Amino acid sequence: MxxxxxxxxxxxxxxxxxxxxDVHLFDLDRVDRVEASDLLDGEQARSERFHKPEDGRHxxxxxxxxxxxxxxxxxxxxxELGATPDAHGRPVIDGIEPVRFNSSRTRNWFAVxxxxxxxxxxxxxxxxxxxxxxxxxxxxxVFSPEERASLGEGVDPxxxxxxxxxxxxxxxxxxxxxxxxxxxxxxxVTLADDLQGDRVDVPDPASGDSWRVCLWDVVDDRAPRxxxxxxxxxxxx
Ligand SMILES: CC(C)(COP(=O)(O)OP(=O)(O)OC[C@H]1O[C@@H](n2cnc3c(N)ncnc32)[C@H](O)[C@@H]1OP(=O)(O)O)[C@@H](O)C(=O)NCCC(=O)NCCS
Numbered sequence: 001m002x003x004x005x006x007x008x009x010x011x012x013x014x015x016x017x018x019x020x021x022d023v024h025l026f027d028l029d030r031v032d033r034v035e036a037s038d039l040l041d042g043e044q045a046r047s048e049r050f051h052k053p054e055d056g057r058h059x060x061x062x063x064x065x066x067x068x069x070x071x072x073x074x075x076x077x078x079x080e081l082g083a084t085p086d087a088h089g090r091p092v093i094d095g096i097e098p099v100r101f102n103s104s105r106t107r108n109w110f111a112v113x114x115x116x117x118x119x120x121x122x123x124x125x126x127x128x129x130x131x132x133x134x135x136x137x138x139x140x141x142v143f144s145p146e147e148r149a150s151l152g153e154g155v156d157p158x159x160x161x162x163x164x165x166x167x168x169x170x171x172x173x174x175x176x177x178x179x180x181x182x183x184x185x186x187x188x189v190t191l192a193d194d195l196q197g198d199r200v201d202v203p204d205p206a207s208g209d210s211w212r213v214c215l216w217d218v219v220d221d222r223a224p225r226x227x228x229x230x231x232x233x234x235x236x237x
Pocket of ligand 1: 088089091102103104105124125142166169173174175178179180184
C-alpha cells in the first residue's frame, strides 16, 4: 500500500528504557490527490464546511494520511480505522493496540506520532512561530512562574523560545490526554536546547497525584525555520 503522495519525513525519538515514538511529518501542500474511495462517511461533507477551500483539502489529506500510516502499522484496512474521540477529545481507534497515535497540525504541516510499545499514547505538537497579538496575556495564562522567569516578562511575541516552550507543553498535555482540564501553567518544561527524553511532572487536579512524562524535541533539517515540533510519552515507573 502506497502512502498518499506527499513530502514526508520520518524520525524516531526515544530511548530503550523510555520507549520510542515514530514521528511522521507531512507537507500537506504536496499531497496531490485524495480519492473519494479513501474517505469515510461524512468527511467530504465536513471538508466543504471549512471557510477556506484549502483548509478543507488539508482536512481530507490529514484524515487519509493518518489512516494510511496506521494501516501500514497494524495490517488493517484504512477504512476500518475511523477514530472516535474519548471523553477528553483524544481520538481513539479500538482494536489496534499496542499501536497508539496522536497528531497535530499547523498551517500546511501535519505531524503524527506513533508508539507501539508499553507506554501508552504519545503526545505531539507542532507550531509555526508567528507574531502573537497579546503574548503577555498568553504568557500569563499558559506559562508557569518558573517559565515566565526564564522567558522574561516582556517575552518577544514571535520568539523561538516562546514556541519551543509552547510545543513542549502541548506535547506533554496531549500525552497525558486530558486536554485543557489541566491548566498548562501548572506544568514547567525546561528552556534548555534539544530535549531528549527529559522528565516532566504533570499534576492531576482530580486525584492530587501526578503523571511523569518523557519529552523530546524533534528536529527536521528539511523543515522551514520557525517550525517547532515536540513529542512526549509516559515515563517508565
Ligand atoms: C487538543 C489540544 C490540547 C491541542 O490543540 P491544538 O494545539 O489547537 O491543535 P493540534 O493540531 O496540535 O491538535 C489537535 C489534535 O489533537 C488531538 N486531540 C484532541 N483532544 C486531545 C486530547 N485531550 N489529548 C490528546 N490529543 C488530543 C486530535 O487528534 C486533534 O486533531 P483532530 O481534531 O484533527 O483529530 C486542545 O485542547 C487545545 O485547545 N490546546 C490549546 C492549549 C493552549 O492554550 N496551549 C498554549 C500553549 S501550552
